[in-house]
Amino acid sequence: MLDNSMKLEFPSKSQNESFARVVVASFASQLDPTIDELADVKTAVSEAVTNAIIHGYEDTEGIVYVECKIINNKLEIIIKDNGQGIRDINMVMEPLYTTKPELERSGMGFTVMETFMDELEVKSEVGKGTHIRMVKEFKSVSIKE
Amino acid sequence: MRLDLTVEGKNLVVKFNGELDHHTAQQIREKIDEEYRRQKLQNIILDLKGLNFMDSSGIGLIMGRYKICLNNNGKLALIHVNSRLEKILKVSGIFKIVKKYDSLSEACHIF
Numbered sequence: 574m575l576d577n578s579m580k581l582e583f584p585s586k587s588q589n590e591s592f593a594r595v596v597v598a599s600f601a602s603q604l605d606p607t608i609d610e611l612a613d614v615k616t617a618v619s620e621a622v623t624n625a626i627i628h629g630y631e632d633t634e635g636i637v638y639v640e641c642k643i644i645n646n647k648l649e650i651i652i653k654d655n656g657q658g659i660r661d662i663n664m665v666m667e668p669l670y671t672t673k674p675e676l677e678r679s680g681m682g683f684t685v686m687e688t689f690m691d692e693l694e695v696k697s698e699v700g701k702g703t704h705i706r707m708v709k710e711f712k713s714v715s716i717k718e
Numbered sequence: 719m720r721l722d723l724t725v726e727g728k729n730l731v732v733k734f735n736g737e738l739d740h741h742t743a744q745q746i747r748e749k750i751d752e753e754y755r756r757q758k759l760q761n762i763i764l765d766l767k768g769l770n771f772m773d774s775s776g777i778g779l780i781m782g783r784y785k786i787c788l789n790n791n792g793k794l795a796l797i798h799v800n801s802r803l804e805k806i807l808k809v810s811g812i813f814k815i816v817k818k819y820d821s822l823s824e825a826c827h828i829f
């Protein structure tokens with residue numbers, strides 16, 4: 574059963590990183606999350622949105638898409654860009670792998686998403702864009718009849 | 719993000735107040751590095767008490783300041799690391815090279 578959903582889109586400006594994570598966190602609050610669960614979601618959203626902005630669109634401006642669905646006690650978050658895409662997904666998901674060390678990126682974004690969320694799925698096509706799907710299960714939720 | 723920079727001997731103490739992400743990191747980095755160079759300091763202490771949010775941009779920022787200190791025979795220390803920050807810092811493995819302390823006075827002892 575699909576309980577609720579929302580969609581959001583915004584230009585790839587870095588000011589929107591905090592906007593995106595606050596919106597998703599406030600949407601998630603209907604699941605009665607713990608402070609830690611909410612902070613996990615905020616961090617993972619920040620990682621994926623930041624990646625769309627700095628890697629997906631690099632110096633160009635494009636649109637970042639965020640979709641959320643609540644299914645029972647789970648929140649599914651999709652973050653998409655129509656940017657340059659990823660050639661080798663397995664390689665970029667390795668901890669410490671970064672193509673932007675000169676910007677002081679640490680290469681830990683995917684590792685953070687993986688550890689802070691319950692599921693992470695990455696789809697990408699070079700020249701087309703990247704699609705990130707993450708799921709967080711809210712353990713404290715008592716599912717209403 | 720509000721940043722408070724104070725100098726204690728050869729140490730630069732940086733107090734964070736707000737959220738550290740890709741958007742805020744750039745400016746923070748510049749402010750810290752400028753003060754560190756201008757005052758010819760050796761060590762940096764990052765006080766994370768007022769830091770309400772940090773993503774991997776913070777890992778990059780801490781690593782970058784660690785390298786700057788190292789190149790200058792200095793050290794970097796973290797103080798007031800709460801459980802949220804602890805979680806992301808642990809994932810990054812940063813505690814292998816950067817130590818955390820409970821208070822400023824404790825951190826100052828190592829320099």
Ligand SMILES: Nc1ncnc2c1ncn2[C@@H]1O[C@H](COP(=O)(O)OP(=O)(O)OP(=O)(O)O)[C@@H](O)[C@H]1O
Nearest residue numbers: 624628629665671672678679680681682683703774
């Ligand atoms: N949306 C995207 N579009 C294109 N490439 C991407 C995208 N997201 C990630 N990448 C590639 O994957 C690499 C690893 O991403 P990850 O988030 O793990 O690290 P990072 O962004 O480089 O550093 P950090 O997130 O620690 O600041 C990036 O350096 C980039 O090459």
Ligand SMILES: [Mg+2]
Nearest residue numbers: 620624682683
């Ligand atoms: Mg990243």
